[in-house]
Amino acid sequence: MKIIRYTDAFFVDELRRFDRRAEASEAVREVVGDVVKAVRERGDEALIELTKKFDAAELRVRDLRVSQDELQAAWDGVEPRVREALEASHRNVSEFARQSMRKNWSMVNEQGAEVGEVFHPYQRVGLYVPGGTAPLVSTSLMTVAIAAAAGVPEIVVCTPCGKDGTVNPGLLAALKLAGATEVYRVGGSQAIAAMAYGTGTIKPVVKIFGPGNAYVVEAKRQVFGVVSVDLLPGPSEVMVLADKTGNAACIAADLLAQAEHGKDSGVAFITDDEGLLGDVVREMEVQGEKLSRQQMIKSVLEKECVLILVPTLEDGVELVNAYAPEHLSLIAEREEEIMQMVRTAGAIFLGNASPVAVGDFLAGPSHTLPTGGAGKSFPGLTTEMFSRRTSVVRLSKEACAKSEPIVRVFSEIEGLDAHGESVAIRGRVL
Structure with missing residues (x-):
């Protein structure tokens, strides 16, 4: 030290x-770029090759998805003290998530327009749960349980398998408890690419969450824009x-x-x-x-x-x-x-x-947090990251009339007369 x-x-x-x-090194960026390109172009075939290369596991395409029977068997096989620990953590994480959820709201502005926000959970999200030197059972709860509390219908999890192609049963049990709807034995940057672009087996998601090594974090950077991402937890x-x-x-x-x-x-x-x-x-x-x-x-x-x-x-x-x-x-x-x-x-x-x-x-708060200096720009994982915000505006005839003079000024300044006319016309036809 x-x-x-x-x-x-x-x-x-x-x-x-x-x-x-x-930021990632040039070497990491190059490796990840090649992996992302391979998965984008060759789908499941690339996943099989990359899993063999990086995890030394021989898989077939039909092996990629962990069956519901496997998940249930893992949960059924958990010894009582482990089950109690998982359930205690699950209760705290879920309750913290529910308490921190954003709620729909509305107000009336100066011109009488009703304005507000509504929040909807994402339809399909992808969560990465690291394996590596230790099966991060807790990460299953600190990510998947929050997605479930937010009301996400499709919760896809990718996690590395061992050389024998199996996933730690404690990890599978936690995923079952937390509410994962699909689990795939795929790790590394190839898992991030698969969730972003989709393969024959894995349908694409709209947002990717979860921690990982430098290659996983760099993959999240490279697929940003194709999907959204939560933060950069390395x-x-x-x-x-x-x-x-x-x-x-x-x-x-x-x-x-x-x-x-x-x-x-x-x-x-x-x-x-x-x-x-x-x-x-x-x-x-x-x-x-x-x-x-x-x-x-x-x-x-x-x-x-x-x-x-x-x-x-x-x-x-x-x-x-x-x-x-x-x-x-x-x-x-x-x-x-x-x-x-x-x-x-x-x-x-x-x-x-x-x-x-x-x-x-x-x-209770998620342990999925920004690392490597990313905390200057990113917060830790929160429930609201699993929902989309949409603004809502409703005007009466009176509110529209009060808004028209102000909109006309902006439309003149910006040279957008159609904008001004789109408001003014309502005073003549409604």
Whole structure:
């Protein structure tokens, strides 16, 4: 892990890299471009080839879709304690989603026109659920359950399969509970292309959601416009900002929990207290020795972990806003004041007793959050992203007459006399 102190001569230069923008490397863009082109042009045939190439799985076209019988069998086979955990998370996520749904509304403007908004769920959406080094059962709930709460009729899920062509049964059980209507054992950027353009087996969707690796995120960028996308959630990351009130054991535990996601995970700790910095380092060493994913954790800590000593917590906030972390753990005496200064975090966890893992699995808000600096432009996943907004306007004869003089001025300025006439004519014929 790298430790940077504000007294270091290279401090300012080191921190410049914290001002991030979410973008992919040229190599990733090229690979994804080739994959998207192949799926667009050759459909299922390309999916079969790419699944063999990237996942080492031999599939036939008829194997791509996970049957309803498989989903039901996975749910039936879940042991009671796992089922209880899934259902508890599902209840919290679904209720949070329902509470945050936007509602239709209307008002009357100055000229007497009735104006408002109505919201309709998308008809068909695609959700990507990563597999990789761990089956992200929780992501099924944090995406699919929100789509279901929003009333989306067709919820399509793509998730990678193992070398034997199977999908983790716990993941399938969660998808069944959450309300997925179609599940396909397809992963990577090819899954994003399949949902965007459609294949013989997979019908195209209108919007794509969900986290993934750099290739998945880049694929979402490349198909944007063909479909809409939610946000750019890539490899997971955490940043902890704490003053002297921070508990070193709790902070170290959150940093290690993030590191076990493996390659490309971001792990950062910022404090204005030298003693806490040293305590956190020691706690990470002690706790790390007891964890199961030793190799992944050590690799992330060596390459991706940075601990920073700043002169004041306000200086730390500047780094947070520049970095735009997916998860921010904030522990401070002036908690409310400091929180109000944070502008770019995907989610904020307040106090020593608020582990990020509870947000990952249970609390209620979706854990699908912007990463790689995208938090400067994107929020986390919300219920309203699963619906379309439509504005509605209704005028009476009187409201139309009151609007006509103002519309005439605009039509004259812009040289669009037909616009003005389309309003004026109603005063003569209605």
